[in-house]
Amino acid sequence: MQSELSVRLNDEGYKNWIKAGFCLQKIRDCLLRFVNTEMEKFHQFLLRTNSVLQRESCKKFCRAQGTNFQRACSLCGEWKREILNHHTNQNNVIYWGNCSPPLWPKYAWEVAKVYMPRGQANRQGLENCDVAALLNLINSCDQFDFVERQKVIEIIKCRNDLMHSVEMRVSTKWLDNYRQKILELLQEFQHIPEAKAANKVIQEIASSDWQVQITGTDAVDALKFTDEEIDANVIFNAELELIREWVEELCFAVEEQEVLQIQHLNSLNTFKELLKQNKELESVLHQEVEQLYNLEKKLKSGMRTVNDQDGEEWNLEEK
Numbered sequence: 001m002q003s004e005l006s007v008r009l010n011d012e013g014y015k016n017w018i019k020a021g022f023c024l025q026k027i028r029d030c031l032l033r034f035v036n037t038e039m040e041k042f043h044q045f046l047l048r049t050n051s052v053l054q055r056e057s058c059k060k061f062c063r064a065q066g067t068n069f070q071r072a073c074s075l076c077g078e079w080k081r082e083i084l085n086h087h088t089n090q091n092n093v094i095y096w097g098n099c100s101p102p103l104w105p106k107y108a109w110e111v112a113k114v115y116m117p118r119g120q121a122n123r124q125g126l127e128n129c130d131v132a133a134l135l136n137l138i139n140s141c142d143q144f145d146f147v148e149r150q151k152v153i154e155i156i157k158c159r160n161d162l163m164h165s166v167e168m169r170v171s172t173k174w175l176d177n178y179r180q181k182i183l184e185l186l187q188e189f190q191h192i193p194e195a196k197a198a199n200k201v202i203q204e205i206a207s208s209d210w211q212v213q214i215t216g217t218d219a220v221d222a223l224k225f226t227d228e229e230i231d232a233n234v235i236f237n238a239e240l241e242l243i244r245e246w247v248e249e250l251c252f253a254v255e256e257q258e259v260l261q262i263q264h265l266n267s268l269n270t271f272k273e274l275l276k277q278n279k280e281l282e283s284v285l286h287q288e289v290e291q292l293y294n295l296e297k298k299l300k301s302g303m304r305t306v307n308d309q310d311g312e313e314w315n316l317e318e319k
Contacts, residue, residue: 004278005236009210013169018235019210020162020170020178021242023202027155027182028131030198031189035134036108036126042086042143043108052078053105064096076101083114086142088149097121115140118252130245132159151185162242163249166266168274179206210235240284247271247288251295268292 009015047053052075060073072080079101084090098113098120113120116133123129138144139152158178162170170178182202189195250267271292275282282289
């Protein structure tokens with residue numbers, strides 16, 4: 001694992017991509033406890049200020065699917081109304097299918113998921129969400145009105161750049177700009193001890209070079225940044241988490257659009273080539289390989305394609 005990791009980190013663009021993802025994970029970790037506390041307060045506020053919400057439970061086992069939640073009992077309908085009342089942009093697509101409406105009276109987490117992007121239905125607890133879910137929650141729920149939303153939006157855009165990077169690479173210039181935006185965002189949370197600590201680590205990670213030290217046995221002892229050392233396994237695990245999120249985002253994009261675009265094909269090929277050249281990644285990413293296989297099957301079995309500028313149809317067949 002370690003020797004192959006050292007080779008990958010010799011690619012400046014890929015190393016920058018991992019660094020940026022690592023920083024996102026640090027943002028998530030430092031805000032988890034605070035956001036969880038705020039959503040518990042928000043949940044209690046809704047219950048305290050609206051007596052209708054204090055009814056015991058939903059009697060009709062209401063269910064939401066995707067962006068649709070039309071047929072609701074009176075209790076779930078009132079919860080829906082209150083949730084929308086505190087949404088900062090009701091014109092955005094809302095993924096009601098993220099949650100189970102009958103659980104709204106009991107769990108703040110189920111309410112929080114309404115303010116998040118797709119893909120949260122099977123995630124139990126805030127600690128299992130990714131940074132996109134966390135940032136969209138902060139941006140969409142007025143419980144966080146004290147935060148300057150544009151700063152949150154800028155990091156969401158950066159996160160999307162990472163997830164939509166066809167080559168899984170970003171430039172050093174992009175990374176420097178991203179680091180500045182992170183600094184501006186974390187200034188909004190200086191009252192949180194975890195944010196203060198994370199800020200120092202994030203700035204060091206983004207601004208320094210990871211120097212791979214290889215022993216005589218061709219094993220990586222550690223990766224150096226500034227005057228500190230970080231275990232190679234920490235970087236490897238951050239890399240795996242970022243790749244998994246990248247694959248999930250690709251699958252979401254293709255399934256939602258029901259069309260194979262050129263960048264989708266190129267992203268699939270990038271992932272396949274990465275696995276081909278790094279067997280230790282392939283051995284660990286079993287689920288992601290299966291997702292890729294299933295995605296290819298869908299695309300080959302009839303999902304529409306987009307033609308390129310010359311009118312030639314792109315497909316997944318090897319050439």
